[in-house]
Amino acid sequence: DAGITQSPRHKVTETGTPVTLRCHQTENHRYMYWYRQDPGHGLRLIHYSYGVKDTDKGEVSDGYSVSRSKTEDFLLTLESATSSQTSVYFCAISDSADEQYFGPGTRLTVT
Amino acid sequence: GESVGLHLPTLSVQEGDNSIINCAYSNSASDYFIWYKQESGKGPQFIIDIRSNMDKRQGQRVTVLLNKTVKHLSLQIAATQPGDSAVYFCAVLNSGAGSYQLTFGKGTKLSVIP
Numbered sequence: 139d140a141g142i143t144q145s146p147r148h149k150v151t152e153t154g155t156p157v158t159l160r161c162h163q164t165e166n167h168r169y170m171y172w173y174r175q176d177p178g179h180g181l182r183l184i185h186y187s188y189g190v191k192d193t194d195k196g197e198v199s200d201g202y203s204v205s206r207s208k209t210e211d212f213l214l215t216l217e218s219a220t221s222s223q224t225s226v227y228f229c230a231i232s233d234s235a236d237e238q239y240f241g242p243g244t245r246l247t248v249t
Numbered sequence: 250g251e252s253v254g255l256h257l258p259t260l261s262v263q264e265g266d267n268s269i270i271n272c273a274y275s276n277s278a279s280d281y282f283i284w285y286k287q288e289s290g291k292g293p294q295f296i297i298d299i300r301s302n303m304d305k306r307q308g309q310r311v312t313v314l315l316n317k318t319v320k321h322l323s324l325q326i327a328a329t330q331p332g333d334s335a336v337y338f339c340a341v342l343n344s345g346a347g348s349y350q351l352t353f354g355k356g357t358k359l360s361v362i363p
Contacts, residue, residue, distance in 0.1 A: 169349060171349075178355070179355070180338065180353045180354060180355040180356060181293070181338070181340075181353040182353075183350050183351070186349055186350070188349065196350060197350070228292050228293070232349075236281050236283075236298070236342055236344065237283065237295060237298055238283075238295075238340075238351060239295060240285075240292035240293045240294070241292050242291060242292050243290075243291070243292050
């Protein structure tokens with residue numbers, strides 16, 4: 139998985155609680171991305187980062203925030219989890235604005 | 250914006266046959282295209298890419314064809330093997346728009362019959 143780890147790999151949480159997912163890379167790539175994958179929708183971009191402290195919104199950013207204080211770490215926070223945020227979350231990295239390499243994913247269930 | 254679609258959500262092929270997976274995109278300004286393979290329980294894995302200044306690119310047992318006139322690309326897998334069973338996605342980028350957002354198709358599930 140191209141030097142990308144995600145933690146936790148699985149999480150069950152209750153509606154209304156905050157949740158933080160972590161993506162860690164050892165490739166020193168500039169760009170990092172958070173996607174969610176749902177049946178019938180494919181992969182959709184939540185947020186991305188083009189450098190330390192430089193982030194921008196993707197297609198489905200409502201209810202999510204991100205932070206990148208170091209090149210190697212990109213955090214995704216669900217401020218108040220809802221059942222609609224039950225999904226599989228993937229982190230991806232790239233060295234340029236094209237080819238992206240994906241992590242193993244985090245399966246999040248919001249009850 | 251961009252929309253990306255696939256012609257078939259599922260495809261079954263006999264082991265040893267060739268597989269062809271198709272993808273259509275909407276934005277004629279799109280200039281970079283990737284195919285990913287995703288096995289069950291894993292993240293998408295890069296297979297092959299192609300830029301709009303090419304119409305064909307070959308890898309190991311895989312070929313991507315790009316037809317910009319009709320905004321269509323395809324992934325051909327030669328001599329399909331059981332290990333090729335997975336979901337295949339195409340992804341499309343318009344690098345000139347200053348955006349880093351790949352737009353993904355919904356995927357075709359390839360099943361290989363032994």
